[in-house]
Amino acid sequence: MLESLKAATFEVLETMFFVFPERLEESTELFHGPGLRAWVPVAGPKKFRVGLTVTLPLAQEMAANFLGLEKDEVPPDKLEDVLKETANMVAGSFLTQENVSEAFYLEPPQALRLDLDDQDWCDNSHHLLLAVEDDGLEVFIEKTK
Amino acid sequence: MAYNVLIVDDSATMRALVRKVLKISGLELGECYEGANGREALEILENHWVDLVLSDLHMPEMDGAELVKALRQNQMWQTIPVVLITTEGRQEVLAPFFEAGIQGYIRKPFRPEDIKEKLQNILGEAWVPDAGELEGCDF
Numbered sequence: 001m002l003e004s005l006k007a008a009t010f011e012v013l014e015t016m017f018f019v020f021p022e023r024l025e026e027s028t029e030l031f032h033g034p035g036l037r038a039w040v041p042v043a044g045p046k047k048f049r050v051g052l053t054v055t056l057p058l059a060q061e062m063a064a065n066f067l068g069l070e071k072d073e074v075p076p077d078k079l080e081d082v083l084k085e086t087a088n089m090v091a092g093s094f095l096t097q098e099n100v101s102e103a104f105y106l107e108p109p110q111a112l113r114l115d116l117d118d119q120d121w122c123d124n125s126h127h128l129l130l131a132v133e134d135d136g137l138e139v140f141i142e143k144t145k
Numbered sequence: 146m147a148y149n150v151l152i153v154d155d156s157a158t159m160r161a162l163v164r165k166v167l168k169i170s171g172l173e174l175g176e177c178y179e180g181a182n183g184r185e186a187l188e189i190l191e192n193h194w195v196d197l198v199l200s201d202l203h204m205p206e207m208d209g210a211e212l213v214k215a216l217r218q219n220q221m222w223q224t225i226p227v228v229l230i231t232t233e234g235r236q237e238v239l240a241p242f243f244e245a246g247i248q249g250y251i252r253k254p255f256r257p258e259d260i261k262e263k264l265q266n267i268l269g270e271a272w273v274p275d276a277g278e279l280e281g282c283d284f
Contacts, residue, residue, distance in 0.1 A: 015256060016254040096233070
Protein backbone atom coordinates (compact mmCIF):
# COMPACT_ATOMS: atom_id res chain seq x y z
CA MET A 1 0.00 0.00 0.00
CA LEU A 2 2.78 2.42 0.90
CA GLU A 3 4.51 1.58 -2.38
CA SER A 4 1.37 2.64 -4.28
CA LEU A 5 1.22 5.83 -2.27
CA LYS A 6 4.86 6.53 -2.98
CA ALA A 7 4.38 5.85 -6.70
CA ALA A 8 1.31 8.09 -6.80
CA THR A 9 3.20 10.88 -5.01
CA PHE A 10 6.20 10.71 -7.29
CA GLU A 11 3.99 10.67 -10.40
CA VAL A 12 2.06 13.76 -9.31
CA LEU A 13 5.03 15.76 -8.06
CA GLU A 14 7.25 15.03 -11.02
CA THR A 15 4.57 15.49 -13.70
CA MET A 16 2.85 18.63 -12.49
CA PHE A 17 5.23 20.29 -10.05
CA PHE A 18 8.65 19.47 -11.44
CA VAL A 19 9.96 18.51 -8.00
CA PHE A 20 11.80 15.27 -7.44
CA PRO A 21 11.50 13.75 -3.96
CA GLU A 22 14.00 11.33 -2.47
CA ARG A 23 13.79 9.00 0.47
CA LEU A 24 16.66 9.87 2.80
CA GLU A 25 17.53 8.61 6.27
CA GLU A 26 17.74 12.19 7.53
CA SER A 27 14.28 13.13 6.20
CA THR A 28 12.94 13.41 9.76
CA GLU A 29 15.30 16.35 10.30
CA LEU A 30 13.84 18.43 7.47
CA PHE A 31 10.56 19.51 9.06
CA HIS A 32 10.96 22.91 10.68
CA GLY A 33 9.09 26.20 10.83
CA PRO A 34 5.75 26.93 9.22
CA GLY A 35 4.19 24.30 7.00
CA LEU A 36 1.02 23.23 5.25
CA ARG A 37 -0.94 20.02 5.32
CA ALA A 38 -3.65 18.97 2.84
CA TRP A 39 -5.65 15.78 2.72
CA VAL A 40 -8.56 14.14 0.96
CA PRO A 41 -11.10 12.10 2.93
CA VAL A 42 -11.92 8.85 1.13
CA ALA A 43 -15.42 7.55 1.79
CA GLY A 44 -16.79 4.09 1.17
CA PRO A 45 -16.91 0.73 2.96
CA LYS A 46 -13.92 1.95 5.00
CA LYS A 47 -13.03 5.55 5.71
CA PHE A 48 -9.53 6.89 5.50
CA ARG A 49 -7.67 9.97 4.36
CA VAL A 50 -4.74 10.50 2.05
CA GLY A 51 -2.64 13.61 2.41
CA LEU A 52 0.68 15.34 2.51
CA THR A 53 2.55 17.84 4.66
CA VAL A 54 5.22 20.19 3.34
CA THR A 55 7.38 23.03 4.55
CA LEU A 56 6.29 26.52 3.55
CA PRO A 57 9.23 27.02 1.15
CA LEU A 58 8.39 23.75 -0.60
CA ALA A 59 4.72 24.74 -0.81
CA GLN A 60 5.81 28.02 -2.42
CA GLU A 61 8.06 26.23 -4.90
CA MET A 62 5.33 23.76 -5.83
CA ALA A 63 2.75 26.51 -6.31
CA ALA A 64 5.14 28.58 -8.41
CA ASN A 65 5.92 25.64 -10.68
CA PHE A 66 2.27 24.63 -10.93
CA LEU A 67 1.05 28.11 -11.80
CA GLY A 68 4.01 29.09 -13.96
CA LEU A 69 4.94 32.01 -11.70
CA GLU A 70 8.00 33.14 -9.80
CA LYS A 71 7.97 32.16 -6.10
CA ASP A 72 7.42 35.74 -4.96
CA GLU A 73 4.51 36.16 -7.40
CA VAL A 74 2.40 33.40 -5.88
CA PRO A 75 -0.54 34.87 -3.95
CA PRO A 76 -0.35 33.50 -0.36
CA ASP A 77 -3.95 32.31 -0.49
CA LYS A 78 -3.14 30.10 -3.50
CA LEU A 79 -0.79 27.90 -1.46
CA GLU A 80 -3.64 26.01 0.20
CA ASP A 81 -5.49 25.67 -3.13
CA VAL A 82 -2.48 24.19 -4.85
CA LEU A 83 -1.71 21.80 -2.02
CA LYS A 84 -5.35 20.67 -1.88
CA GLU A 85 -5.21 19.96 -5.60
CA THR A 86 -1.97 18.04 -5.02
CA ALA A 87 -3.61 15.90 -2.33
CA ASN A 88 -6.56 15.32 -4.64
CA MET A 89 -4.32 14.06 -7.44
CA VAL A 90 -2.23 11.89 -5.12
CA ALA A 91 -5.37 10.32 -3.63
CA GLY A 92 -6.92 9.72 -7.06
CA SER A 93 -3.74 8.22 -8.39
CA PHE A 94 -3.45 6.04 -5.27
CA LEU A 95 -6.99 4.66 -5.69
CA THR A 96 -6.25 3.95 -9.35
CA GLN A 97 -2.96 2.20 -8.57
CA GLU A 98 -4.56 0.10 -5.85
CA ASN A 99 -7.54 -0.50 -8.17
CA VAL A 100 -9.92 -0.23 -5.24
CA SER A 101 -13.64 -0.80 -5.66
CA GLU A 102 -15.75 1.95 -7.19
CA ALA A 103 -17.58 2.04 -3.84
CA PHE A 104 -14.71 4.21 -2.59
CA TYR A 105 -14.80 7.84 -3.61
CA LEU A 106 -12.97 11.08 -2.89
CA GLU A 107 -14.50 13.85 -0.85
CA PRO A 108 -13.46 17.53 -1.15
CA PRO A 109 -9.88 18.18 -0.02
CA GLN A 110 -9.04 20.15 3.11
CA ALA A 111 -5.95 22.04 4.20
CA LEU A 112 -4.47 23.75 7.23
CA ARG A 113 -1.35 25.66 8.19
CA LEU A 114 0.71 24.27 11.05
CA ASP A 115 3.98 24.66 12.92
CA LEU A 116 6.15 21.74 11.87
CA ASP A 117 8.25 21.98 15.04
CA ASP A 118 5.17 21.00 17.08
CA GLN A 119 4.75 17.66 15.30
CA ASP A 120 6.33 14.25 15.73
CA TRP A 121 7.81 12.93 12.51
CA CYS A 122 8.08 9.20 12.01
CA ASP A 123 8.53 7.03 8.98
CA ASN A 124 6.29 3.96 9.29
CA SER A 125 3.78 1.82 7.41
CA HIS A 126 1.35 4.75 7.05
CA HIS A 127 3.64 7.77 6.91
CA LEU A 128 6.31 8.24 4.32
CA LEU A 129 8.93 10.92 4.92
CA LEU A 130 10.67 12.30 1.87
CA ALA A 131 13.12 15.05 1.06
CA VAL A 132 13.02 17.61 -1.72
CA GLU A 133 16.49 19.07 -1.43
CA ASP A 134 16.50 20.64 2.08
CA ASP A 135 12.75 20.53 2.61
CA GLY A 136 10.67 17.79 4.19
CA LEU A 137 7.61 16.24 2.60
CA GLU A 138 5.36 13.79 4.42
CA VAL A 139 2.80 11.63 2.65
CA PHE A 140 0.32 9.69 4.72
CA ILE A 141 -2.68 7.43 4.69
CA GLU A 142 -4.68 7.26 7.91
CA LYS A 143 -7.86 5.56 8.99
CA THR A 144 -10.67 7.92 10.01
CA LYS A 145 -14.02 7.44 11.74
CA MET B 146 -11.76 27.98 -36.79
CA ALA B 147 -11.44 29.20 -33.23
CA TYR B 148 -12.94 26.96 -30.56
CA ASN B 149 -14.96 28.26 -27.65
CA VAL B 150 -14.08 26.10 -24.66
CA LEU B 151 -15.88 25.69 -21.35
CA ILE B 152 -13.72 24.55 -18.40
CA VAL B 153 -15.69 23.15 -15.46
CA ASP B 154 -13.85 22.53 -12.20
CA ASP B 155 -14.50 23.51 -8.60
CA SER B 156 -10.84 24.47 -8.20
CA ALA B 157 -10.09 27.94 -9.58
CA THR B 158 -6.42 26.98 -9.53
CA MET B 159 -7.02 23.97 -11.75
CA ARG B 160 -9.21 26.01 -14.13
CA ALA B 161 -6.41 28.55 -14.47
CA LEU B 162 -3.91 25.77 -15.17
CA VAL B 163 -6.09 24.15 -17.85
CA ARG B 164 -6.66 27.53 -19.48
CA LYS B 165 -2.90 28.11 -19.53
CA VAL B 166 -2.23 24.69 -21.02
CA LEU B 167 -4.88 25.24 -23.69
CA LYS B 168 -3.20 28.48 -24.72
CA ILE B 169 0.10 26.71 -25.34
CA SER B 170 -1.45 23.55 -26.76
CA GLY B 171 -1.80 24.75 -30.33
CA LEU B 172 -5.59 24.82 -30.23
CA GLU B 173 -6.96 27.94 -31.87
CA LEU B 174 -8.78 29.24 -28.85
CA GLY B 175 -11.78 31.53 -29.07
CA GLU B 176 -13.60 32.35 -25.87
CA CYS B 177 -12.63 30.40 -22.78
CA TYR B 178 -15.45 30.18 -20.24
CA GLU B 179 -15.19 28.81 -16.72
CA GLY B 180 -17.71 27.25 -14.35
CA ALA B 181 -17.18 25.93 -10.82
CA ASN B 182 -19.73 23.11 -11.16
CA GLY B 183 -22.30 21.61 -13.53
CA ARG B 184 -24.98 24.13 -12.67
CA GLU B 185 -22.73 27.07 -13.54
CA ALA B 186 -21.73 25.27 -16.74
CA LEU B 187 -25.36 24.97 -17.82
CA GLU B 188 -25.92 28.67 -17.14
CA ILE B 189 -22.97 29.53 -19.38
CA LEU B 190 -24.26 27.19 -22.09
CA GLU B 191 -27.64 28.93 -21.98
CA ASN B 192 -25.98 32.18 -23.00
CA HIS B 193 -22.90 31.30 -25.04
CA TRP B 194 -21.87 29.11 -27.94
CA VAL B 195 -19.47 26.41 -26.75
CA ASP B 196 -17.57 23.97 -29.00
CA LEU B 197 -15.90 21.84 -26.33
CA VAL B 198 -16.49 21.08 -22.65
CA LEU B 199 -13.61 20.06 -20.39
CA SER B 200 -15.07 18.97 -17.06
CA ASP B 201 -13.96 17.65 -13.72
CA LEU B 202 -15.90 14.74 -12.23
CA HIS B 203 -16.20 15.45 -8.52
CA MET B 204 -17.75 18.86 -7.89
CA PRO B 205 -20.23 20.23 -5.34
CA GLU B 206 -23.83 21.14 -6.25
CA MET B 207 -23.81 19.44 -9.66
CA ASP B 208 -21.05 16.97 -10.50
CA GLY B 209 -19.64 15.85 -13.82
CA ALA B 210 -22.00 12.86 -14.09
CA GLU B 211 -25.06 15.09 -13.78
CA LEU B 212 -23.59 17.59 -16.23
CA VAL B 213 -22.94 14.93 -18.88
CA LYS B 214 -26.48 13.61 -18.41
CA ALA B 215 -27.97 17.09 -18.77
CA LEU B 216 -25.95 17.78 -21.92
CA ARG B 217 -26.90 14.52 -23.58
CA GLN B 218 -30.59 15.05 -22.85
CA ASN B 219 -30.66 18.50 -24.44
CA GLN B 220 -31.02 18.73 -28.22
CA MET B 221 -28.97 21.91 -28.39
CA TRP B 222 -26.03 20.52 -26.45
CA GLN B 223 -26.03 16.77 -27.06
CA THR B 224 -23.38 16.94 -29.80
CA ILE B 225 -20.90 19.12 -27.91
CA PRO B 226 -17.75 17.06 -27.28
CA VAL B 227 -17.14 16.46 -23.58
CA VAL B 228 -13.76 15.46 -22.16
CA LEU B 229 -13.39 14.68 -18.47
CA ILE B 230 -10.30 15.98 -16.69
CA THR B 231 -10.22 13.98 -13.51
CA THR B 232 -8.10 12.27 -10.88
CA GLU B 233 -10.26 9.20 -11.50
CA GLY B 234 -8.55 6.41 -13.42
CA ARG B 235 -10.66 3.39 -12.48
CA GLN B 236 -12.26 2.02 -15.60
CA GLU B 237 -15.41 0.79 -13.86
CA VAL B 238 -16.06 4.35 -12.69
CA LEU B 239 -15.39 5.86 -16.12
CA ALA B 240 -17.27 3.28 -18.21
CA PRO B 241 -20.74 4.77 -17.60
CA PHE B 242 -19.49 8.12 -18.86
CA PHE B 243 -18.36 6.63 -22.14
CA GLU B 244 -21.76 4.94 -22.42
CA ALA B 245 -23.31 8.37 -21.84
CA GLY B 246 -21.31 9.73 -24.76
CA ILE B 247 -18.23 11.51 -23.50
CA GLN B 248 -15.43 11.73 -26.05
CA GLY B 249 -12.59 10.92 -23.68
CA TYR B 250 -10.86 11.66 -20.42
CA ILE B 251 -7.56 13.10 -19.31
CA ARG B 252 -6.30 11.81 -16.01
CA LYS B 253 -4.68 14.20 -13.55
CA PRO B 254 -1.74 14.48 -13.27
CA PHE B 255 -1.28 15.37 -16.91
CA ARG B 256 1.38 16.89 -19.12
CA PRO B 257 0.49 19.64 -21.60
CA GLU B 258 1.19 17.12 -24.35
CA ASP B 259 -1.56 14.85 -22.97
CA ILE B 260 -4.17 17.57 -23.48
CA LYS B 261 -2.82 18.39 -26.92
CA GLU B 262 -2.95 14.75 -28.04
CA LYS B 263 -6.43 14.17 -26.66
CA LEU B 264 -7.88 17.28 -28.29
CA GLN B 265 -6.15 16.48 -31.57
CA ASN B 266 -7.82 13.08 -31.56
CA ILE B 267 -11.22 14.47 -30.72
CA LEU B 268 -11.24 17.53 -32.93
CA GLY B 269 -9.43 15.67 -35.71
CA GLU B 270 -8.74 17.52 -38.88
CA ALA B 271 -10.34 20.68 -37.56
CA TRP B 272 -7.26 21.05 -35.37
CA VAL B 273 -5.16 24.07 -36.31
CA PRO B 274 -1.74 23.89 -34.65
CA ASP B 275 -0.04 27.23 -34.37
CA ALA B 276 2.02 27.21 -31.21
CA GLY B 277 4.91 25.06 -32.30
CA GLU B 278 6.43 22.36 -30.24
CA LEU B 279 5.42 22.01 -26.62
CA GLU B 280 8.69 20.43 -25.65
CA GLY B 281 10.35 22.41 -22.91
CA CYS B 282 7.30 24.58 -22.51
CA ASP B 283 6.88 25.66 -18.91
CA PHE B 284 3.30 25.81 -17.68
